[in-house]
Amino acid sequence: MAISEGGLLTDEIRCKVWPKLLSVNTDDLPPLPARKELREDNKDYQQVLLDVRRSLRRFPPGMPDDQREGLQEELIDIILHVLQRNPQLHYYQGYHDIVVTFLLVVGDRLATALVEKLSTHHLRDFMDSTMDNTKHILNYLMPIIDQVNPEVHDFMQSAEVGTIFALSWLITWFGHVLSDFRHVVRLYDFFLACHPLMPIYFAAVIVLHREQEVLDCECDMASVHHLLSQIPQDLPYESLISKAGDLFVQFPPSELAKEAAQAAQAERTAASTFKDFELASVQQRPDTVLRQRFRERLRGEERLRGEERTKSILTKPRTNRFVKLAVMGLTVALGAAALAMVKSALEWAPKFQLQIFP
């Protein structure tokens, strides 16, 4: 449902389904601590305050000021509460864009529980003490683009545009850059139901959707960065979601890991920063299961379609249905198990990759 066309449609349904997608028990929500307690001696309070005060655009335009201000205070409380309970998590600018989406859809109490779960899973890498892991996830962007359209990839490489234009997309799940709230929650339905790396596939799909604009652009960092960072507000979300799902199945993270690791090497990102590597290998089982399932399904498709299958899945909408089924089937089959693997991505650790691909 969350992946298929239209997503979860209403906030009422989202209140019921989002907790299930995150395996949060709604009957047993812990009470929120007192506001004063939260704000005293909190190292992140000042930064959170600055960012939340400035986040006026995230609230519906017609909302009365006092109502909005009340919600902003709740937003600060949720963020500080989650940070206080999870000292291993670090606040980043943009985290507030994610939390506000949950607050507006499900209210403060449920939002706290959902955001806490999300922060220790999907968003975990963004909340490390440094942004090295975030940077590494961004390194998946160019290999995905390369698989689908090498010309766009080469153009972007020679422009040296980097991937920072997609940083706010990734770490806010597009909450920071899309002005229509309906589009934001639609994407959240999709991302909540998918692998934590899905937002980077979606970012790639947006770039690929604009391939002509990119190729028509002057081949320099500023022009390409400027073009891509201005995200069009009238994107065909449903077809892009479907394409992102297709790409994930066709080019799963494990297959892109080598290129991503090389990109990291090229940027001289220290492999030693992936301290969670050992932990990752312990936790990797669900991911392995997921990948096996994908491969089984892909093999099934290949049998069905023989040699017909090519790289150009984007130009072959006919094939999309099969692949979408694969994604959906997996999501249903694995459900919350798939969520327990953010840290697990074995293929994210470049050091390890080098051993696999000597």
Add this chain to the structure above:
Amino acid sequence: MAAGGGGGRPPGPDPALEPYVQTRIFKIIVIGDSNVGKTCLTFRFCGGTFPGKTEATIGVDFREKTVEIEGERIKVQVWDTAGQERFRKSMVEHYYRNVHAVVFVYDVTKMSSFTNLKTWIEECNGHAVPPLVPRVLVGNKCDLKDLIQVPSSLALKFADAHNMLLFETSAKDPQESQNVDAIFMCLVCRLKAQRSLPCRDTEGWPAQPQPHSRRLDEASRKGSCPC
């Protein structure tokens, strides 16, 4: 997205019609603590207005403006960066490459944003920005007169010690908008002079007396070239 207020491409000369005129590009990076007003300053320069609702900058935003100085069209690219420490540590380095000038911004109503300038300077040096790249210091939010925590004398001393020009201004106050322009125009003039005379590239700012004043002189306030 907050980016790009005035960042749309201004109508430049048609390259097909003027094949021999190449617009020079100057790349300026704007750095400083969170919430000192970097985004508003760059908006004010590139778009001419003070944006009502800016948000935290995530990563790096880009704006540009084409200016004309002594008959030459120059494209000024302004890279507006995130203030939070975690971004500057690993994300922003790409944007220090080949910069022509650095604008350090602090908030005159917040002493910590001023005292943190030394870490920003270290940061900048750490990214191997050559010493000859001009740097200016901008104290923003001057319109909040009752809340000023950083005295001009202190800022001036700091600017002198680091061979920077100091400007105190307000991106918000419409009266000051020409002063904001002057900051960037001053840099452009400086760069223009520096680039047309490459042999002078051994020094930072020229040794002759500079308008280290908090306000630029009348000529610059009118938006013309202060140099």
